Structure formats: C-alpha cells, structure tokens
Amino acid sequence: MNNRRILHHPVLGTMPERNAVHFTFDGKKYKGFEGETIAAALLASGVRTLRVHEEKETPRGIYCNIGHCFECRVTVNGQPGVRSCLTEINDGMVIESGKRQPTPLKRKEIARHV
Amino acid sequence: MYDAVIIGAGPAGLSAAIACAKWNLQVVVIDEFMKPGGRLLGQLHQEPDGTWWNGIKEANILVEQARALGVDIWCGVSVHHIEEVGQGWRVHTNKERIDTPKLLLATGAAETPAPVPGWTLPGVMSIGAAQVMTNVHRVRPGKKGIVIGINVLSAAITRELQLAGGDVVGMVLPPVNPITKDAGNPRKVMQSLLRISHLAPSAFLRMGGKLSRANWMQKLALTFYPKSGVKMWGIPIHLRKAAVQINGEKEVESVTICSVTPDGKRIEGSEQTMDVDFVCIAGGLYPLAELAAVAGCPFHYFPELGGHVPVHNERMKTPLEGLYVAGNITGIESAKVARAQGFVAGLSIAKETIQSADSAIDKHLENALDEVRKIRSNAAIQFHQDIHAGRNKMESIYKEQFS
Amino acid sequence: MKDSAIVICRCEEVTLEELTNTAKEYKCSARELKLRTRAGMGYCGGRTCRFAIDAILMEATGNQTPDQIPLKYQPPVRPVSFQTLGGGCHE
Numbered sequence: 001m002n003n004r005r006i007l008h009h010p011v012l013g014t015m016p017e018r019n020a021v022h023f024t025f026d027g028k029k030y031k032g033f034e035g036e037t038i039a040a041a042l043l044a045s046g047v048r049t050l051r052v053h054e055e056k057e058t059p060r061g062i063y064c065n066i067g068h069c070f071e072c073r074v075t076v077n078g079q080p081g082v083r084s085c086l087t088e089i090n091d092g093m094v095i096e097s098g099k100r101q102p103t104p105l106k107r108k109e110i111a112r113h114v
Numbered sequence: 115m116y117d118a119v120i121i122g123a124g125p126a127g128l129s130a131a132i133a134c135a136k137w138n139l140q141v142v143v144i145d146e147f148m149k150p151g152g153r154l155l156g157q158l159h160q161e162p163d164g165t166w167w168n169g170i171k172e173a174n175i176l177v178e179q180a181r182a183l184g185v186d187i188w189c190g191v192s193v194h195h196i197e198e199v200g201q202g203w204r205v206h207t208n209k210e211r212i213d214t215p216k217l218l219l220a221t222g223a224a225e226t227p228a229p230v231p232g233w234t235l236p237g238v239m240s241i242g243a244a245q246v247m248t249n250v251h252r253v254r255p256g257k258k259g260i261v262i263g264i265n266v267l268s269a270a271i272t273r274e275l276q277l278a279g280g281d282v283v284g285m286v287l288p289p290v291n292p293i294t295k296d297a298g299n300p301r302k303v304m305q306s307l308l309r310i311s312h313l314a315p316s317a318f319l320r321m322g323g324k325l326s327r328a329n330w331m332q333k334l335a336l337t338f339y340p341k342s343g344v345k346m347w348g349i350p351i352h353l354r355k356a357a358v359q360i361n362g363e364k365e366v367e368s369v370t371i372c373s374v375t376p377d378g379k380r381i382e383g384s385e386q387t388m389d390v391d392f393v394c395i396a397g398g399l400y401p402l403a404e405l406a407a408v409a410g411c412p413f414h415y416f417p418e419l420g421g422h423v424p425v426h427n428e429r430m431k432t433p434l435e436g437l438y439v440a441g442n443i444t445g446i447e448s449a450k451v452a453r454a455q456g457f458v459a460g461l462s463i464a465k466e467t468i469q470s471a472d473s474a475i476d477k478h479l480e481n482a483l484d485e486v487r488k489i490r491s492n493a494a495i496q497f498h499q500d501i502h503a504g505r506n507k508m509e510s511i512y513k514e515q516f517s
Numbered sequence: 518m519k520d521s522a523i524v525i526c527r528c529e530e531v532t533l534e535e536l537t538n539t540a541k542e543y544k545c546s547a548r549e550l551k552l553r554t555r556a557g558m559g560y561c562g563g564r565t566c567r568f569a570i571d572a573i574l575m576e577a578t579g580n581q582t583p584d585q586i587p588l589k590y591q592p593p594v595r596p597v598s599f600q601t602l603g604g605g606c607h608e
C-alpha cells in the first residue's frame with residue numbers, strides 16, 4: 001500500500017475493506033479496488049497520463065473528474081472513448097491509453113458535433 | 115411507463131424523486147456518475163456553528179429515502195438528447211430510450227476554466243476534480259499542489275484537501291486574460307472573499323469582514339499585503355501573486371508565479387518557481403443546461419445566477435409543456451437550496467400528474483416554496499452576491515413573457 | 518511561452534491568439550468562430566471552453582452577452598456510437 005490513498009480521514013472516517021481487482025493499462029499490470037473508477041485506480045498507482053492528443057500528441061490526464069471534459073477517455077476491453085473518471089474498474093479489465101491517430105480518422109470520429 | 119423521468123441524481127433530482135414518490139408517482143432517476151448523489155458526494159464543509167456538512171451522508175439519506183419509496187435509480191447512464199414527442203418527452207440515453215409525460219432536468223453545474231499556459235499537462239485538474247478524487251475516491255491528487263483561482267469554492271475545497279492530509283503550497287490568482295478578467299484582479303477578489311469571511315477562522319479575514327467593506331481599507335490591506343500571503347486554515351492565500359505558467363515535460367513539475375500590483379498588473383522580474391506535482395484550476399461554476407438547450411427551451415443570461423439559465427418559474431416549470439428544471443441548472447447555489455428546489459419541482463410534477471381537486475398538495479407546494487426562500491436567505495455558502503435579485507428577475511420574466 | 522499561446526479549447530488545441538485574431542478579423546458570431554477555428558467542436562462539445570470562447574468573443578467584438586446561448590448546443594450532448602443512436606426502447 002502506498003500513501004496515495006486516504007485510508008483514514010478525520011471527518012469521513014476509515015475506508016472500509018474492499019476487494020482487490022487486477023487490470024492492465026497499456027499491457028502493464030495494476031491493482032485497484034472494487035467500486036473505484038479507472039482514473040482513481042490509476043492515479044492511486046501513480047499513473048496520471050491517460051492518453052495523448054490524437055493529432056498533437058500532447059499528454060493528457062483527468063481534468064474534470066466528473067464526466068464533462070472527456071480528457072480522460074481510454075479504450076476499455078476494445079471499446080474506445082470510455083471516460084475513465086466515470087467507469088468502475090473491473091477484475092481483468094484491459095485498458096489502453098489513447099494514441100495519436102491518423103488525422104482523417106479523427107475527423108470522422110468527431111463529425112457528430114458539427 | 116414512468117410518470118416522470120428525472121435526469122441527475124444530485125440533491126435536486128433525488129429530492130424531486132422523493133416528492134413524486136410520496137404522491138405515488140412512478141419515477142426513475144438517471145445519472146451518468148457511478149453513484150447517486152451528484153456533486154453532494156464531494157462536499158465537506160464546517161458550518162458556522164462548527165458542525166460538519168458531510169455530503170456523502172446527506173446523499174445517503176436521500177438515496178435511502180428514495181429507494182424506500184420505490185424510486186428507480188439508474189447510475190452510469192448518460193443522456194445525450196431529449197425531444198418533445200406527442201404529449202411528452204423522449205429521453206435518449208447510451209443504454210435505451212424512454213418516453214415520459216414529465217421530464218425534470220436536474221443536471222447541476224459545470225466548472226468554468228481559468229486557462230493558464232501549460233494547463234493541459236497531466237496533473238493539472240479542475241478544483242472539483244481534486245475534491246472528488248479526495249473525498250469520494252479517497253485518492254490524493256498528488257504529493258504537493260497549488261490552487262490557481264481564489265473564490266468561495268476553491269477556498270472550501272482547498273480546506274478539504276488539507277483536511278485529508280494533502281500538501282497545498284498556497285492559493286494564487288490566475289493570470290489576467292480575457293477569460294479570467296476580475297478573477298485576476300486582487301481588489302475584486304478581495305471583495306468577493308469578504309463574503310465568505312464568516313467561514314474563515316483567520317483574524318485577518320474576520321477583521322477584514324467587518325472593516326474592509328470600506329474602499330480605503332481594502333486599498334490599504336492590498337498595498338501592505340504580506341509577501342508570504344495571509345493564512346486561512348494554515349494555507350497561504352496570495353492575493354498579490356498570480357500564476358504565469360505551469361511547467362513540465364510530460365506531467366506537471368512546477369509552476370511559475372509572479373507578484374502583481376493591487377490591480378493585477380504583473381510586476382516584471384518577480385517571477386519565482388515552485389515545485390509541485392499537481393495544480394488545481396478554479397474558474398467558477400455555470401449552470402449545465404445543455405439538455406434544456408437542445409430541447410429548445412428559452413434562456414436568459416443572468417450573471418447573478420452564474421450564466422445562461424433556462425427560463426422557469428418558482429414552481430420549476432419551463433415554458434415547454436411537461437419540462438421542469440431544478441437545482442444548479444437554474445443558477446449556482448448551495449446543495450441545500452438545490453435540494454429544496456428539487457422538492458418543489460417534484461410536488462409541481464405530482465400536482466399536474468394527479469390533477470386532483472385535493473388542495474393538500476397545494477399546501478405542501480406552498481410550504482416547499484417557503485422552505486426554498488428560507489434556505490436561500492440563510493445559506494452559509496453563497497456563490498453569487500445578488501442571487502435574490504437574479505431569482506426575482508427570472509420570476510418576472512416568466513410572468514411577463516410566458517404565462 | 519507567450520500568454521497568447523494559452524490553449525483555450527483543449528479538445529482541438531485552439532489558442533487564445535488564434536481565437537482573438539479570428540474574432541477580430543471576421544467580427545464573428547460564436548458559430549462562425551467555432552467553424553473557423555474548430556474551437557468547441559471537439560469531443561467534449563464545448564462544455565469546458567464555451568464560457569472562455571464567449572468571453573473572448575465579447576472582448577474582441579465589444580458585444581454584451583446575449584440572452585440566447587451564443588454557441589448553440591447540438592445533440593448528442595455526449596458522443597455516442599452509431600449502435601446507441603439506433604438504440605432500444607424502454608416502455
């Protein structure tokens with residue numbers, strides 16, 4: 001256990017015991033706890049960079065943490081565009097960071113906002 | 115089929131569901147977060163009387179009450195569109211489509227940014243993100259951080275970070291740009307801070323609360339502002355320092371700050387760099403009304419309420435038949451107000467659904483409306499000073515143009 | 518880094534400088550500014566930057582914030598896959 005988790009809190013109390021879950025992020029193995037989000041489990045493991053900008057390749061992590069900004073999107077078990085700040089981690093999840101994309105593909109992907 | 119669909123399981127949505135269910139309506143509450151409670155979940159403040167407002171507890175009370183009354187709560191479901199069909203509304207979610215005669219939008223608020231060069235680096239997050247990480251997920255946003263943006267919300271959340279054992283080197287202003295404007299002006303920020311001085315156990319701010327309402331006093335306080343900041347709960351608040359740039363190759367490594375004049379002008383050569391691995395950006399909140407907008411609801415712009423607000427009356431009805439709004443979508447206020455507004459919306463929906471001659475529901479509605487006014491007047495946390503004026507203007511616009 | 522190089526729209530990485538220059542040059546509406554720069558057209562649908570874009574526009578054109586939302590919202594307000602768009606129905 002590292003000190004990134006707040007197990008004891010002066011007002012909120014002590015965290016109840018939770019079952020551990022195991023998952024991979026870009027092929028590397030990590031441990032999290034049942035009921036937490038992908039973003040929280042990764043941050044607790046010291047991972048902040050969740051993707052790079054599709055075009056500019058600049059690194060990104062969580063920004064809003066409540067589903068508004070979509071900066072935290074990753075690919076979960078093959079499904080792209082999943083917000084890691086809203087999605088609960090499950091045992092055996094295979095998570096991939098967002099990579100640089102050939103430009104035309106990206107344009108098509110976001111065309112629905114036009 | 116549900117009598118009503120409620121989007122948002124925050125204090126407004128949940129209490130609306132409770133009100134509906136008490137009058138035997140079948141309702142479902144939809145929320146894209148993994149747990150019900152909305153932004154209530156992250157909240158943890160000490161009230162002026164010293165007791166704690168623990169949002170997780172408050173949310174649990176509402177959730178248990180709603181479930182006991184038979185309310186369905188769907189979590190992890192996002193609504194991406196709503197449309198008026200026939201006598202009601204069609205709600206499109208990422209799971210399924212639901213038709214309903216009555217629809218309540220209780221989608222809350224979103225954060226406005228205070229952009230700073232370098233703010234896209236991992237490790238930079240909104241102040242609300244840090245709140246949720248700390249209090250809901252119980253994970254530290256980082257080892258050592260800085261808060262950019264000094265306002266009611268960021269002061270309250272910085273206190274929460276510190277309470278959880280987080281190391282915050284201080285709070286500074288954002289750089290002045292067309293977006294941050296007054297938020298980068300020490301004088302303006304000081305004025306708005308004075309409104310929360312009753313929450314701050316700092317001699318300076320308490321004194322400030324009483325005296326600095328006078329203009330000359332504020333000028334003096336800012337001119338002689340201590341270099342090391344004024345501590346609130348042990349956290350240095352730097353009203354005369356602003357963030358210039360967030361630095362780091364792949365993630366946040368440090369922040370460059372500089373001194374500013376009492377009017378917010380950068381003092382050249384005063385730059386200094388502080389090592390941090392996380393940065394919280396606090397720009398403020400605005401009503402998240404995107405679904406009301408796609409539904410074609412008329413809007414009005416009220417700076418006092420935090421931005422563009424869907425037109426509605428005191429009973430939380432919009433001019434569109436069967437469409438209601440409650441909570442922060444109608445203006446930025448504390449969770450207690452949102453909860454009280456939700457109850458009004460729920461009763462409004464129930465009244466129009468059962469359409470009985472029974473006047474009991476009218477009585478409840480009147481009481482619920484009184485409750486909103488009372489809570490608003492006594493609110494410990496007020497995001498905007500002129501909230502009453504904003505609410506009154508909205509009421510008269512509805513009356514004049516839509517009833 | 519110059520202040521003008523601040524990214525405003527994070528999704529499309531559009532800077533303050535680009536937005537200010539475009540707004541001044543074309544005396545744009547919010548919609549036109551969005552189409553010219555792609556700001557607010559990214560994955561988040563403008564939820565993060567719309568306030569900033571409105572503020573830049575007001576500053577560049579000197580207009581007051583109108584009562585109608587300057588940068589129109591369009592469904593879907595959350596990105597959806599094509600399967601979901603055809604989605605099932607709850608009766």
Ligand SMILES: Cc1cc2nc3c(=O)[nH]c(=O)nc-3n(C[C@H](O)[C@H](O)[C@H](O)COP(=O)(O)OP(=O)(O)OC[C@H]3O[C@@H](n4cnc5c(N)ncnc54)[C@H](O)[C@@H]3O)c2cc1C
Binds near residue numbers: 441
């Ligand atoms: C980041 C943040 C931090 C805050 N911190 C404080 C604080 O410390 N103290 C304080 O007094 N106030 C705080 N507030 C203000 C807060 O908005 C109110 O206190 C209160 O929670 C508002 O209640 P509500 O029911 O209107 O909305 P919320 O509590 O925000 O609930 C709205 C719910 O709607 C859901 N939702 C929104 N859109 C959709 C959609 N399209 N599909 C599905 N679900 C959707 C959201 O997931 C959310 O759970 C904060 C607000 C934010 C945004």
Ligand code: FES
Binds near residue numbers: 063064067073083086
């Ligand atoms: S961090 Fe903003 S959507 Fe996940």
